Amino acid sequence: MKVAFATTDGQTMFDGHFGDARFYPVYEIDKNHLNHLKTIENTTQGDEEHDEHHGDPKKAQGIGKLMKQNGVQVLVGKAFGPNIVRMTPQFVIVLVKEPTAEQAARIIQNNFDKIQNLWNEGENRSYLNLKV
Numbered sequence: 462m463k464v465a466f467a468t469t470d471g472q473t474m475f476d477g478h479f480g481d482a483r484f485y486p487v488y489e490i491d492k493n494h495l496n497h498l499k500t501i502e503n504t505t506q507g508d509e510e511h512d513e514h515h516g517d518p519k520k521a522q523g524i525g526k527l528m529k530q531n532g533v534q535v536l537v538g539k540a541f542g543p544n545i546v547r548m549t550p551q552f553v554i555v556l557v558k559e560p561t562a563e564q565a566a567r568i569i570q571n572n573f574d575k576i577q578n579l580w581n582e583g584e585n586r587s588y589l590n591l592k593v
Contacts, residue, residue, distance in 0.1 A: 462576065463498070464488050464569055465528055466562035467538035471500045474560055479538035479548075480505070480524045486562045487531055492573045495566055501531055521547040528552065535576060537565055545588060553579045554588035 467475040467482035475482040485501040505523035521544035528536065535553045548554055553576050559565040568591055569576060579586045 462490055462535055462573075462580065463531070463533045464490050464535040464537055464566065465501065465531070465533045466565055467536075468562050472561055472563070474539055474557070474562060474565060476539050478540050478542040478544075479536055480520050480542065480544060482538065485528075485533075487533060488562075488566050488569075490535075490566060490570050490573065492570065495570050497566075499531075501527065503527070518544070518547060520544060524548075525551055534580060535569065537569060539592075541588070549586055549588055550584035553586065556588065556590045556592050558592045 465485040465487050467479045468484045468486060469475050471484040471486050483503055487498045487501060489496045489498055505527060525548060535555060536548060537555045537557055539557060541554060545554055557565045557568055559568055572591060575589060579589060
């Protein structure tokens with residue numbers, strides 16, 4: 462599965478909402494392999510001043526489009542805002558507490574079966590909280 466991590470610099474996990482991160486390293490992850498493919502820059506950030514309100518659907522559309530263009534299926538972050546309800550039908554959402562994308566990627570790998578099951582649930586899936 463292709464997994465994107467919300468980071469400040471391509472390595473350090475971003476403490477804010479997923480859609481406000483500056484960079485998204487994308488990994489291909491399965492039970493046995495972990496491979497960094499590329500890092501995507503958040504090209505939707507310039508639209509912040511045009512957000513109509515917190516949780517603006519346009520912001521979710523922009524992030525969703527960016528992720529889908531890159532084949533991402535799983536979004537991993539420390540926090541998600543109100544747009545989480547718009548993103549869960551399209552992506553598996555995972556909350557983590559790890560400080561780096563690489564450490565978070567290992568957590569995703571260790572929970573691969575749970576994440577795969579959520580993906581298979583389709584649009585009615587819920588998010589996965591691995592912060593505990």
